[in-house]
Amino acid sequence: MQVTETLNEGLKRAYTITVTAAELDAKVQEKLIEAQPDVEIKGFRKGKVPLAILKKQFGSRVLGDAMQEAIDSAMKGHFDATGDRPALQPDVKMVGGDSWKEGQDVVVEMSYEALPPIPEFDATGIVLERLVVKADDAAVAEALENLAGSAKSFDDRKKGSKAKDGDQVVIDFKGSVDDVPFDGGSAEDYPLVLGSGSFIPGFEEQLVGAKAGDEVKVNVTFPENYGAAHLAGKAAVFDCTIKSVKEPKPAEIDDELAKKFGAEDLAALKGQIAERLEAEYKGASRAVLKRKLLDQLDALVKFDLPPALVEAEAAQIAHQLWHEEHPEEHGHQHGSIEATDEHKMLAERRVRLGLLLAEVGRKAEVTVSDAEMTQAVLAAARQYPGQERAFFEFVQKNAQMQQQLRAPIFEDKVVDHIVAMAKVSDKETSKDDLQKAVEALDEL
Known part of the structure; x- marks a missing residue:
């Protein structure tokens, strides 16, 4: 088996993989020997069918599997040896295609864009400010008024x-x-x-x-x-x-209102509201902190990006934004949507940060536990009341859906890992200022 490089330009790679006819025949023989103990043909006892007869009867059927295994093995060996990681699924084409005949060498052309090497960076040099908002009496009173309004x-x-x-x-x-x-x-x-x-x-x-x-x-x-x-x-x-x-x-703001919402009395309800508000503020503050971190990482770490990955991301962004602008269109019969320069710039940022966070997470051995995945599936299943079981089964059988649920958990854990090494100072601020900071996220 021979792998010959035909292109090495930037992140673009191309190779020719040759599996000789003799190697392929040996692979077929190996698979027939492996299957021989379980084969039973009229005139022969189980496991005693001669290889020559097995090859005549099953050889062509086994040949396709043997060819695929040989090519897969060559590709795996290549990636193990070079350390390359393809940005997208490699493009693999068989030379000769339909004209190939048994007894000939198998020649395959493989091309891909390799993931770039990710530069190291010093997370301890990152400086961040965390906004801290306390649930004051006015915010609790406003929330109480809203509760009373909902119970009117x-x-x-x-x-x-x-x-x-x-x-x-x-x-x-x-x-x-x-x-x-x-x-x-x-x-x-x-x-x-x-x-x-x-x-x-x-x-x-x-x-x-x-x-x-x-x-x-x-x-x-x-x-x-x-x-x-x-x-x-x-x-x-x-x-x-x-x-x-x-x-x-509106309902009266008293102990009876508190009991309607599961609290022992009004004081207990106020305490619950304060806790909920501060949890909301903390979540909003984290979103602002995360954006500040990503902005710094985007400016701090630069490397070449796989063009195909950027193009795919830009196309996805353009498609998503088009549907947000045309909510009446639920299908995809809208023709092609061209990605603009703005879409491409956003795609470059997302791809760069995605690759960077993935590399940091890989080196730090960040993982998503089964318990965390279960919680994510439970949260997603709540969007389909009455169909939770069907949703669970769908997720179990759909690797792409599992990845969609796992990715944001992994990203948040990597962000926490970097923040833990950065210099972070707390700044007390008002609810209004925090709200402005959150609204500014959508403007960027």
Whole structure:
């Protein structure tokens, strides 16, 4: 077996792998000998079938496996010997293709872009500032007000009062398209909070100003991306009867409210809120710290990037951003999307940092434990209520999905590893300033 270099330019590599006919024949013979004890053919006892007969009957079937194993073995030997790690799956082509015949040497052309050597850097020279925010009384009071608002009740307004935004109207309604009622388009005694956005766009606004006893025709158009395809984009009329108009009444902030949310009393609820707020602040602060670290690493460590990896990342970024700008498009029948210079710059940053963090994690032997993966799968499964088991089975069978769940955990652990070596100082700040710092992340 021979491996000959044909290209070594930058990170681009190309080789010719030759497996001689004799080597291939020996591999076929080896596989037949391995299978011989389990083969049974009429006229011969199990395990006693002569190799010549086995080769005649099964040789062509075994040949393909032998050829693949020989090539795989040559590639593995090459990567072990050179230390190269391909950025993407190597491109492997058989010379001659369909014209190859048994008895000939097998010649394969392999090309790839190698991952670059990653320069060392001194993490102790990195200087970072961690924003620290305490949950003050004002923040706890604001959170309590929000909780009281979510636990609000509704009381009847005075007779003849007009419904306002935020009021609850109890209605009977019947919907029709082209004067034909449709399934799910009617209900009785339905409590609807005006301004909640729970109905079709434009529906709730037409009930503002209505009084108990009024009958209102609401004209709306179903969105183009409406879940029920037979209604999507259709104009509809809803005949509504207003049965009552109710004004919101926030819950009292007292021990009873605390018990509704599982706390022993109001003091205990305030303590829980403070803990939750500080956990949120800590998470936001970490996001800001991580961005500052990545910015420094991006400026500090430079190396050549595999062009194919950058192009693939730029294409993915362009595709993702296009869908964010066109949320109505759920499929991929939108033709090609060209990556801009801005996409390519962002792709270079992501690829550089991704390779750098992967190398730091490899050298530091950072791993993602089974328990951490289980927690990640559990968190992801919560997005599919009622289908958790199916999601677990999907993840178990899908290596790509496992990698998608593992990657952010690995990255965060590597970031923590670097931060632990860096010079980090704490700076107390306000909630508003932290919020501005978080919002600035989206602007970069």
